[in-house]
Amino acid sequence: MTDETSEPQAHVIVELDVVDGWPPVASERVWAHDLGGDRYVVDNPPWFVRDLAVGDVVRAVAPGTDRHPVFVELLERSDHCTIRLVVFRAGPLGGDLARAIEPFRRLGVYAEGAGRYGMLALDVEPDAPLTDLVAVLRAGVDDGSWEYEEGRIFGAWRAATSD
Known part of the structure; x- marks a missing residue:
């Protein structure tokens, strides 16, 4: 914000x-x-x-x-990026957006839910802990909690997500 x-x-x-x-x-x-x-x-x-x-x-x-x-x-353009998640109802979180938001909140990343669509939108500030954030995102994909997409990214995000 x-x-x-x-x-x-x-x-x-x-x-x-x-x-x-x-x-x-x-x-x-x-x-x-x-x-x-x-x-x-x-x-x-x-x-x-x-x-x-x-x-x-x-x-x-x-x-x-x-x-x-x-x-x-x-x-x-600001230095923020936007990441969106679709939280799966059939996943381990049961589609619970509040539970999905929690790991991002712990990292200091603002997340806003759209319950009707089972989605979260993340506001990633330039000083966010990108390595930790990417680890949380990938863990959620791996365990079937969500899929995510990059709505708008910046150079540091690209570096943190390159393997």
Whole structure:
């Protein structure tokens, strides 16, 4: 999550391309801090939007005074990355998102669940313990708890995941 001192003031709508039923939604709302001038800082890791992370500055324009702003473009990338997990109901955690979040919380990694889809979105800060995080992710894959994908990564993440 960003270092902003106030609560996020806006939802930014990001329209998605649905291919073969995925993602299961045509748009996603992310929390953001309004910087003014149609600029917003993303404040939560997205579940479906690719190439977007906490701390990114985006341009979004509201189609009306009573409507949420809609994403237009990425203006500045943050040093955060976004990792998404699908937690399997048939796995050892029984699809329990709270149990799936716990090992990430212990590492200081913010995780947000989308119970309807059995998913977690992780906000990985640049100073996160990447070696430990990758070990937890791989252990969950190995024991059948989840699968994960890289929504947006940075160079240190690539180095930590290369074998």
